[in-house]
Amino acid sequence: MARSTCAWNDKDKGHYRISYAGNDAFWQKLADGYTMEAIVMSTDKQNTEAKWIGSHQGGGPGAIMVSGDGKLSFLPHTGDYRWTKTDWETGVYYHVVGVYDHDAGKAYLYVDGELRSVAEAPGELTKPTSDSKNHFFAIFGDPQNGGCQQQLPGEVVTFRIYDTAVNAYEVRVL
Numbered sequence: 584m585a586r587s588t589c590a591w592n593d594k595d596k597g598h599y600r601i602s603y604a605g606n607d608a609f610w611q612k613l614a615d616g617y618t619m620e621a622i623v624m625s626t627d628k629q630n631t632e633a634k635w636i637g638s639h640q641g642g643g644p645g646a647i648m649v650s651g652d653g654k655l656s657f658l659p660h661t662g663d664y665r666w667t668k669t670d671w672e673t674g675v676y677y678h679v680v681g682v683y684d685h686d687a688g689k690a691y692l693y694v695d696g697e698l699r700s701v702a703e704a705p706g707e708l709t710k711p712t713s714d715s716k717n718h719f720f721a722i723f724g725d726p727q728n729g730g731c732q733q734q735l736p737g738e739v740v741t742f743r744i745y746d747t748a749v750n751a752y753e754v755r756v757l
Contacts, residue, residue: 585739587723591629598731599722603638604715613644614708616748619657619681620757621647625737628653628673633735636742637725639664640717642709644744646725647679649735657681657692662706667692669699676740680757683708684748693754720744 589596603609623635630653637646645659654668655677667690671677680693683704692700711717716729722739724731749757 612746622740640711665704667700
């Protein structure tokens with residue numbers, strides 16, 4: 584389990600990194616669809632964007648995050664940001680599964696095994712800026728010029744990424 588005590592929307596205050604810089608094979612596996620799974624909790628909630636897990640910086644496979652309106656979100660980037668959103672409460676652990684299905688052109692957000700939101704996601708998955716120093720998943724934040732931004736306090740119990748778009752039955756199995 585990873586824990587963060589940083590302030591909401593803080594920068595560079597103790598995040599974790601999972602790099603995929605220079606790993607084109609990894610990227611190609613995500614391009615036709617993928618699934619992000621995490622168990623998350625936060626002790627704070629604000630109407631300002633912040634991320635438990637992120638890899639954006641002008642593109643990227645997405646984030647499990649809080650959107651600017653305070654909603655729990657999964658957000659892949661396929662030429663534009665594709666928002667899926669739902670309500671959530673502080674101090675509660677949530678099993679969050681975000682699915683990007685390239686063939687269907689959709690993004691799905693499941694919380695505790697239930698489908699909560701669907702967004703249109705046409706187009707191709709886009710990489711973060713061409714600068715490879717931003718090619719990583721940040722646990723508690725989002726890559727920004729080699730550092731990290733949009734952090735939030737809380738916990739990430741588990742984080743997994745699968746190179747396939749799972750279906751509703753598979754989400755319940757997870």
